[in-house]
Each structure stands twice: as structure tokens, then as C-alpha cells.
Amino acid sequence: MLQNFFFPHLDPSHLRNRRSFLSLFTSYADRTNAAQRSTEIMVRSYPNIVITGTPGTGKSTHSSLLVSTYSPPSSGSSSSSHPLRQIDVGMLVKKEGFYTEYLEEWQSYEVNEDQLLDHLEPLTGTKAPEPLDSDEFDQQDLERAKSLGEDAEERGGLVLDWHTCDVWPERWVDLVVVLRCDHGVLWQRLEKRGYTLKKIQENNEAEIMGVVADDARSSYPAEAVVELQSQESGDVEENVERIIQWIHAWRQARGLE
Ligand SMILES: Nc1ncnc2c1ncn2[C@@H]1O[C@H](COP(=O)(O)OP(=O)(O)OP(=O)(O)O)[C@@H](O)[C@H]1O
DSSP states (O other): OOOOBSSSOOOTTHHHHOOOHHHHHHHHHHHHHHHHHTSOOOBOSBOOEEEEESTTSSHHHHHHHHHHHOOOGGGOTTOOOOOOEEEEHHHHHHHHTOEEEEEGGGTEEEEOHHHHHHHHGGGTTBBOOOOTTSTTOOHHHHHHHHHSOTTOGGGBOEEEEOSOOTTSOGGGOSEEEEEEOOHHHHHHHHHHTTOOHHHHHHHHHHHHHTHHHHHHHHHSOGGGEEEEEOOSHHHHHHHHHHHHHHHHHHHHHTTOO
């Protein structure tokens, strides 16, 4: 069984032991579909973005710059409206107690995925409106999304910052950004954090093998996954700018800006 640790640690054996994403999604979808039948379907007005990568590749650095920089154009450049929300999943799990046990061997907690997903579901907007030029475009969905205020709980705009990416139901996810880093640079970053040699080696090996990128590609449609380099500080600004341009394009294609 896949163990989702929120303490930074990646084991390359993930690749062999990974629980099927499909089975997770199916059981979760069954539960939430039942819940949705009794309520109006929510439609998000901002895309949900997964920022993932091996520990130390820069997920939190990118996520916080992204949420503090992005503003919808209607708000003007001096706007204080920042509708994206960074979810530091490790911190959330710890704060809310979404774990089943502490594993001494890994100095990590085993995440209770059901609790985590149940907590986040109302914030996701459940469904993305279809693009205007799509055969499945639905005017009612667009009106629902347009009617949401920038602080509506169900507006979407989640920036899911975690080294595990295959836990999120596919319907939640509009873009997956996998941050990549040269393993020598990563080694130095993890050393600076005072990690044990074993932990540095395991994370390093995971980065070399592309474990997270592989998980992302096997869990989400190819067009939703992008790998970005995160080695120098200039990369952060450049990557965030690219993601912001992508958000504008996503919203424009749906008649939201
Ligand atoms: N592109 C970059 N260039 C230079 N330094 C970076 C870059 N990205 C991140 N860093 C630095 O690397 C360290 C780790 O970054 P950060 O905490 O954002 O990584 P993370 O992937 O969120 O880690 P974790 O998974 O452990 O939370 C920080 O000191 C940060 O300043």
C-alpha cells in the first residue's frame, strides 16, 4: 500500500508498491457522487493546480510566489485580490490530524487520505467549466462559475503543494506542475536542511529516477502535466510567470475573463 508521508521522504520503491490511482479514484468518486446527487453541482471559476516534485525542489517557494502574484485582470494591477489558495498539504495534515500513525522508521506520519480529501473537496469547485469551443460546453455551468465571488469557498484556485501527486481525483486537477532539479543541487539543499544521509540519498535517488514525474504522468492526462526546471532563483520567477499566463489562458478559453 502506498504510504503518503508528509515528512519529506520519497522511496523509489513507490514505483513498485504504488496503489492503483484508478482504484482510489473510483472509490472516492462513488462516495462523492452520492453526496453530490443531493446538492447542486459546484463549478469552479479558477483552475486547481498541483505543484509537486521531490522534497527540496521548490514547491513551497513556487506556490507562495504564485498565490501572492496572481491577480485576475478585472481587479486591476493594484488589486489586493488574490483568489488562489496555497495548500501546504504536509502542514494541513499535521494541523488537522489527518494521519493514522507515526512511523518511527521513516520519522513520518501516515496520511489518512479520506480525511484529507473530504476536507478539501468543498474548496475544489468539483467541476471545471468546459471551454467555449468544446462540444461539451454548458452555458449553465459557465453562469454558475461566473456568479462566484473571488472569495467564494467553492471557487477552486487551489495550489496543492505536496510531493505526492497521485492522490488527487482527476476531476479536481487542471494542471500538474512537476518541479525538477539537478540531483547535485538538490543534495546541497537537503544537506542544508540537516537531513540524515539516508534521507538525502533516498530523495536524491527518487529525483534521479523521476519518481514524481512518473507518478504524475501515470495519474493524469499527458496534456495536464508539465515538468519545469527549478535550479536557480531566476527559474522561480520564470516558472511562476508561465503558470500565470496559463491561468489567464484557461480562464479566457472558458469565458471567465
Ligand atoms: N529554483 C530555485 N533556485 C534556488 N533555490 C531554490 C529554488 N527553489 C527552491 N529553492 C530553495 O530550496 C530550498 C527548498 O525549497 P522549498 O522549501 O520551496 O522546497 P519544497 O519542494 O517545498 O520542499 P518540501 O517538499 O520539503 O516542502 C529553499 O531553501 C529554497 O529557497
